[in-house]
Amino acid sequence: MSESAQLKRTRLHGLHLEAGAEMSLFAGYDMPVRYPPGIIREHLHTRQEASLFDVSHMGQIYVSGVDAAIHLESLIPADIVSLAVGKQRYGLLLNENGGIVDDLMIARITQTEFILVVNASCKTNDLSYLKDKLGKALSVEIDHDRSLLALQGPKSSDVMNQLGHDLSGMGFMSVREIVLDGIPCLFSRSGYTGEDGFEISMKDEHAITVAELLLSNPNVAWAGLGARDSLRMEAGLPLYGHEITQDTTPVEAGLSWAVSKARRSQGERTGGFPGDHIILPQIPRQVSRLLVGLQPVGRMPIRKDAVIEDSDGNTVGTVTSGGFSPSMWKPVCLGYVNLEYADPVDADTGHSAERPGLHAVVRGKHLPVLVTRLPFVKKNTYRIP
Amino acid sequence: MTIKFTDDHEWVRQENDLVVVGITDFAQQQLGEVVYIELPDIDREIEQGEEAAVIESVKAAGEIKSPVGGVVVEVNDTLTELPEKINEEPEGEGWIYKMKPNDPSELDGLMDMTAYQSLVESLQ
Numbered sequence: 001m002s003e004s005a006q007l008k009r010t011r012l013h014g015l016h017l018e019a020g021a022e023m024s025l026f027a028g029y030d031m032p033v034r035y036p037p038g039i040i041r042e043h044l045h046t047r048q049e050a051s052l053f054d055v056s057h058m059g060q061i062y063v064s065g066v067d068a069a070i071h072l073e074s075l076i077p078a079d080i081v082s083l084a085v086g087k088q089r090y091g092l093l094l095n096e097n098g099g100i101v102d103d104l105m106i107a108r109i110t111q112t113e114f115i116l117v118v119n120a121s122c123k124t125n126d127l128s129y130l131k132d133k134l135g136k137a138l139s140v141e142i143d144h145d146r147s148l149l150a151l152q153g154p155k156s157s158d159v160m161n162q163l164g165h166d167l168s169g170m171g172f173m174s175v176r177e178i179v180l181d182g183i184p185c186l187f188s189r190s191g192y193t194g195e196d197g198f199e200i201s202m203k204d205e206h207a208i209t210v211a212e213l214l215l216s217n218p219n220v221a222w223a224g225l226g227a228r229d230s231l232r233m234e235a236g237l238p239l240y241g242h243e244i245t246q247d248t249t250p251v252e253a254g255l256s257w258a259v260s261k262a263r264r265s266q267g268e269r270t271g272g273f274p275g276d277h278i279i280l281p282q283i284p285r286q287v288s289r290l291l292v293g294l295q296p297v298g299r300m301p302i303r304k305d306a307v308i309e310d311s312d313g314n315t316v317g318t319v320t321s322g323g324f325s326p327s328m329w330k331p332v333c334l335g336y337v338n339l340e341y342a343d344p345v346d347a348d349t350g351h352s353a354e355r356p357g358l359h360a361v362v363r364g365k366h367l368p369v370l371v372t373r374l375p376f377v378k379k380n381t382y383r384i385p
Numbered sequence: 386m387t388i389k390f391t392d393d394h395e396w397v398r399q400e401n402d403l404v405v406v407g408i409t410d411f412a413q414q415q416l417g418e419v420v421y422i423e424l425p426d427i428d429r430e431i432e433q434g435e436e437a438a439v440i441e442s443v444k445a446a447g448e449i450k451s452p453v454g455g456v457v458v459e460v461n462d463t464l465t466e467l468p469e470k471i472n473e474e475p476e477g478e479g480w481i482y483k484m485k486p487n488d489p490s491e492l493d494g495l496m497d498m499t500a501y502q503s504l505v506e507s508l509q
Contacts, residue, residue, distance in 0.1 A: 033444070034417060034444075038417060038418050038443075039417055039418060039443040039444065040418050040443060226417070226443065226444055230443065299420075299421050300421050300423065300441065301420065301421060301441045301446070303445075303446060323443065323444075324420045324421075324441075324443045326443070331420075331421075363423075363439065
């Protein structure tokens with residue numbers, strides 16, 4: 001059996017091929033990396049208009065039962081108990097050392113039912129982990145028969161308007177069912193690009209119809225995983241396996257905000273999640289390294305795993321993601337640096353500035369980088385007027 | 386004018402006593418949009434198969450391995466400002482460097498157009 005025959009396909013695979021996509025292996029799936037316009041144009045189209053991404057490889061896990069919120073809080077450091085029905089929140093699964101097992105979105109569908117959207121590469125592990133920890137008290141099932149589309153970009157809401165759905169009352173991180181041309185879809189106003197937009201879940205058998213309906217709008221075009229990666233880098237969003245791993249804690253990764261106030265020291269329900277004894281004391285920046293933006297001074301892109309050194313040649317950090325920013329037309333990186341280098345504040349003037357003095361080592365060359373505030377490109381998520 | 390190809394998708398064309406090196410159309414399609422190129426230094430001596438230049442696309446970095454050994458005599462400086470020339474005209478204005486080959490007979494061991502075309506077809 002050839003390698004390609006073993007690859008999993010989403011329901012939209014044929015549409016990607018028809019659109020001329022270049023396909024590549026990602027988390028066991030044959031996924032579109034780019035379409036004929038190329039990553040740069042797809043990226044800019046997402047920032048200016050609206051793009052459609054097939055993210056059906058991600059896992060959609062249903063968790064339900066009495067006191068489901070309380071049970072989920074035993075694994076996730078977010079405040080789930082007070083999460084309203086029709087809202088979602090960013091969450092993390094953690095190991096006993098405070099390392100990150102996966103990051104996810106948790107949507108509350110009813111008082112006792114939640115949908116977790118998890119990373120494709122982690123979904124099998126996540127499912128067995130959740131079943132192991134919660135299976136006695138709750139129903140935990142992955143729905144293999146659903147597709148997931150992301151409509152992302154400033155015109156996403158206009159696109160929905162033209163399909164007869166005024167979503168101006170649907171705020172960022174809201175979730176609601178919308179019947180699109182007779183097809184029940186679950187919409188959430190969220191995404192992974194830093195733009196306004198929606199993630200749209202539907203039964204597999206309707207995926208092609210929904211995709212074609214959205215693509216029939218002249219402002220909507222396909223975008224692939226290549227553009228998704230450059231968009232999330234500009235937005236400073238961490239990617240599992242790069243910025244966040246079993247060996248990075250939420251505080252190191254700049255995700256302290258994902259530990260809700262109610263779950264922190266002196267909160268209403270302090271701790272009670274794996275690794276709490278490590279993570280909670282770290283929150284007042286008691287860490288040795290932090291995730292930062294690294295802006296290369298020159299034009300050469302700096303890639304994952306490049307070492308960051310100070311001017312004396314001491315290793316002070318590592319690049320976790322690096323590439324080219326089409327919006328800024330220059331390279332950008334995310335990476336970890338030792339705490340003393342993590343603040344983009346000028347030590348002499350006290351003013352906020354890009355912090356100089358570090359360089360990345362690439363093929364023996366020393367390339368200056370500046371520690372920079374994230375995101376690189378301002379986020380454009382929706383607020384109800 | 387002889388043009389030869391490597392199985393790493395470089396092309397090399399003889400021009401009098403010099404050779405010109407670039408990447409093929411297939412290679413630029415695989416790489417995607419080129420955003421940066423690290424050109425070799427003039428006068429640098431490069432062996433056959435040695436890394437001579439690095440092309441960075443939005444997606445990844447790609448190495449250019451010199452199709453023949455020799456000394457670099459000229460580089461395409463235009464690419465520093467306009468790296469996208471490699472995508473637009475990989476086998477024309479997007480050439481990368483010129484060198485004086487040590488041993489022009491190294492060209493004989495490379496693929497001709499027909500052989501290269503069947504390699505590309507086998508990859509598609």
